[in-house]
Amino acid sequence: MRNLPIQTILSDSRKEKPNPETLVFGRSFTDHMFTAEYDEGIGWHSHRIVPYAPVTLDPAAIVFHYGQTVFEGLKAYRSSDGTVRLFRPEENMKRMNQSLDRLCMPKIDEEMALQALTELIQIEKDWIPTLKGTSLYIRPFVIANEAFLGVAPSKKYQFFIILSPVGSYYKEGIHPIKILVENEFVRAVKGGTGGAKTAGNYASGLKAQEVANERGLSQVLWLDGVERKYIEEVGSMNIFFKIDGEVVTPAINGSILEGITRKSILHLLHHWNIPVAERKVSIEEIQEAFEAGKLEEVFGTGTAAVISPVGELNWDGYKMVVNDGKTGPLARQLFNTLTNIQTGLAEDPFDWVLELKNELAKLA
Amino acid sequence: MRNLPIQTILSDSRKEKPNPETLVFGRSFTDHMFTAEYDEGIGWHSHRIVPYAPVTLDPAAIVFHYGQTVFEGLKAYRSSDGTVRLFRPEENMKRMNQSLDRLCMPKIDEEMALQALTELIQIEKDWIPTLKGTSLYIRPFVIANEAFLGVAPSKKYQFFIILSPVGSYYKEGIHPIKILVENEFVRAVKGGTGGAKTAGNYASGLKAQEVANERGLSQVLWLDGVERKYIEEVGSMNIFFKIDGEVVTPAINGSILEGITRKSILHLLHHWNIPVAERKVSIEEIQEAFEAGKLEEVFGTGTAAVISPVGELNWDGYKMVVNDGKTGPLARQLFNTLTNIQTGLAEDPFDWVLELKNELAKLA
Ligand SMILES: Cc1ncc(COP(=O)(O)O)c(C=O)c1O
Ligand SMILES: Cc1ncc(COP(=O)(O)O)c(C=O)c1O
Numbered sequence: 001m002r003n004l005p006i007q008t009i010l011s012d013s014r015k016e017k018p019n020p021e022t023l024v025f026g027r028s029f030t031d032h033m034f035t036a037e038y039d040e041g042i043g044w045h046s047h048r049i050v051p052y053a054p055v056t057l058d059p060a061a062i063v064f065h066y067g068q069t070v071f072e073g074l075k076a077y078r079s080s081d082g083t084v085r086l087f088r089p090e091e092n093m094k095r096m097n098q099s100l101d102r103l104c105m106p107k108i109d110e111e112m113a114l115q116a117l118t119e120l121i122q123i124e125k126d127w128i129p130t131l132k133g134t135s136l137y138i139r140p141f142v143i144a145n146e147a148f149l150g151v152a153p154s155k156k157y158q159f160f161i162i163l164s165p166v167g168s169y170y171k172e173g174i175h176p177i178k179i180l181v182e183n184e185f186v187r188a189v190k191g192g193t194g195g196a197k198t199a200g201n202y203a204s205g206l207k208a209q210e211v212a213n214e215r216g217l218s219q220v221l222w223l224d225g226v227e228r229k230y231i232e233e234v235g236s237m238n239i240f241f242k243i244d245g246e247v248v249t250p251a252i253n254g255s256i257l258e259g260i261t262r263k264s265i266l267h268l269l270h271h272w273n274i275p276v277a278e279r280k281v282s283i284e285e286i287q288e289a290f291e292a293g294k295l296e297e298v299f300g301t302g303t304a305a306v307i308s309p310v311g312e313l314n315w316d317g318y319k320m321v322v323n324d325g326k327t328g329p330l331a332r333q334l335f336n337t338l339t340n341i342q343t344g345l346a347e348d349p350f351d352w353v354l355e356l357k358n359e360l361a362k363l364a
Numbered sequence: 365m366r367n368l369p370i371q372t373i374l375s376d377s378r379k380e381k382p383n384p385e386t387l388v389f390g391r392s393f394t395d396h397m398f399t400a401e402y403d404e405g406i407g408w409h410s411h412r413i414v415p416y417a418p419v420t421l422d423p424a425a426i427v428f429h430y431g432q433t434v435f436e437g438l439k440a441y442r443s444s445d446g447t448v449r450l451f452r453p454e455e456n457m458k459r460m461n462q463s464l465d466r467l468c469m470p471k472i473d474e475e476m477a478l479q480a481l482t483e484l485i486q487i488e489k490d491w492i493p494t495l496k497g498t499s500l501y502i503r504p505f506v507i508a509n510e511a512f513l514g515v516a517p518s519k520k521y522q523f524f525i526i527l528s529p530v531g532s533y534y535k536e537g538i539h540p541i542k543i544l545v546e547n548e549f550v551r552a553v554k555g556g557t558g559g560a561k562t563a564g565n566y567a568s569g570l571k572a573q574e575v576a577n578e579r580g581l582s583q584v585l586w587l588d589g590v591e592r593k594y595i596e597e598v599g600s601m602n603i604f605f606k607i608d609g610e611v612v613t614p615a616i617n618g619s620i621l622e623g624i625t626r627k628s629i630l631h632l633l634h635h636w637n638i639p640v641a642e643r644k645v646s647i648e649e650i651q652e653a654f655e656a657g658k659l660e661e662v663f664g665t666g667t668a669a670v671i672s673p674v675g676e677l678n679w680d681g682y683k684m685v686v687n688d689g690k691t692g693p694l695a696r697q698l699f700n701t702l703t704n705i706q707t708g709l710a711e712d713p714f715d716w717v718l719e720l721k722n723e724l725a726k727l728a
Binding site for chain 1: 425431555562
């Protein structure tokens, strides 16, 4: 890792930490954050860890008007011996740069970002909850902050890493969720920004989510924007189907986000010699499999939930109950394997985990 | 107009006004702004005019991460007798509410917004430049400012109106622009947010704009995301074609923004008994018309440029030079008619202009 000078200004006061038993997702934040600034002609500068504090922006800042912003999401886990583990953080920094490129934003130095993250976590290590299912959610993001009302890439940016101790993303935990197959709204289309982790993709999904919630369904399954038949992904998860012994997931096509959990699961499935395919999957194919009794399991995958089994798909009123609405054996096995690797309860055969044991010890 | 109590706190200092001769678009802002806040369960409150000042937001504010934000754009013109004119401002407030609805954001009271705008402009009237082609650009916008890292509608919002004295949007003025017909990138698709004025639509267009600029073309003409053949709109303009005596413009289809300039032009054309159609227009049709010598004029329409004639369309290297690269007579007639109505140089037969003469006189 490069050694970048990161200035650190510690906070005078410490906030009270939330009760790990009742932790929710994304509502409390730690005492410090990392930030750096970018100016055209200068590049990234002023890397620093500072007390968590409000951001001050001109009302004409480009991010408010033209949505030039990119983010990432990953987690840190702490085990009882104090070791802190990050799951494939270099993949997040790589994807962040791909997103930045799509949004015409300047790339970050991935090593710098990893170093900043590590230093920040060292300072905030007491914020990492240790209760089963809890973790420290890490949110790196970049916003365009030039004050200019014109549709052009900003000449100024600010990079942040903020941290939030979290419980399970889905209140139901590993229990299966019910999903609405969306026919009216479209999240993203080939040629758009669906492959990038950028704000607009999420804003556009809120309306469909609202409709789903009114119908008692917790998430939306997006279909492609062109033919309205090929499956894309769920709100903030990729999706997998187990059909007649084979696991299939939509291929990366430019309009879905390439999840790091998805990538890891594909790796595990190959490793376990379970038949697996990345290809186009139509909703009709799923319906046919369901009717033939071959739709064995459905599950979403993402950092927040890790694995989220799907117990019901609702497509235009046509209801497909999967595996009797229960968590299937493959979903459970993947969940256990991944979370055990992430939390250090199992070996890490693929070198996915960055352990911060030694680096933390230095400070302890 | 309803009479809402709007608290006013005037600034102690006044900024220097930019030279109207060298005004650019969207870079300088006036001394005051309007703002109001929304909290779930309370509604919009704390309507106030305050000194133009930075916005302070939690780094976890939803707008930074999930892009829940909507904006509008309109202009105020001031004539030498001091009269201030707004062009169809109620249409902007109506469209703002349509955009807010698409983004699951709370509606504003349109009359309140108009009243706020009027009061703000009264205070800032000396900022409205009077030189030909200049105006005061008005940017109302709403941002989601709850600190929450979850994909759900915010429970808190802030509404702003900021003002910026502007010259012509296109440095070339009414001279024709060259446009790239975009084959790779897509701005919006049916089912998405293309019909709303929201940040993500603009962020997604930056990459294509970058490619166009590299090729010496100043704007992008978007094709539909499904068949990649039907014409949608330009960067921040709707588009019109005059083919063999008939004016055609893409019909409103859910993925393009329904421009107020577009609406006004359609009205004028009907009024003038010029044949006009709102329908699907394919790029092949334009090519055929061009080859048959029937593509008489092409122009973009929008608040910033009013009318922007297109002198060249470049589609995959195939170049269509329109009207010898010169401004056509219809574009010129529309530009003159509209700007004369907007600036009070001509009658306002359709009651499009809101004159602030009396209201300003009260304060003078
Ligand atoms: C739209 C979308 N799809 C899929 C995912 C899953 O990606 P990952 O496994 O990297 O968390 C996410 C993010 O969490 C997402 O926001
Ligand atoms: C995407 C887009 N299309 C068209 C327009 C034209 O709309 P209006 O005539 O209301 O300015 C705008 C805004 O100015 C726009 O942003």
